[in-house]
Amino acid sequence: MSALCESCVRHSLKVLATKRVNGLGYRCLHSSPASMAAFVSRPAPAFKGTAVVSQDFKSIQLSDFSGKYLVLFFYPLDFTFVCPTEIIAFSDRIQEFKALNTEVVAVSVDSHFSHLAWINTPR
Secondary structure, eight states: OHHHHHHHHHHHOOEEEEEEETTEEEEEEEOOGGGGSOOTTSOOOOOEEEEEETTEEEEEEGGGGTTSEEEEEEOSOTTOSSSHHHHHHHHHTHHHHHHTTEEEEEEOSSOHHHHHHHHTSOO
């Protein structure tokens, strides 16, 4: 799914630079508020990526969700304390989303191997 994240960032990123502070390199992402706004009800950029679906690796792309609503849920990393409750809440209510003809795709910069390990970790 890192390809999906890269695709979306490419469409919204204004400047990518490397700064040197005290001899250390830092990556700085700068964007205008308008470019980072959520585009509700607007077409998502085309993407392809490897997802974990029912414990299996599966190649997915935007066109797989044609005719359905799609929630793209972005979170920083697997195994962090930033968003696990939100991810679990989406997972616990997946049947409610499906009843509304809606699919949920959670996206981070982690590999599909990391996603599978996180899924298999006891809650």
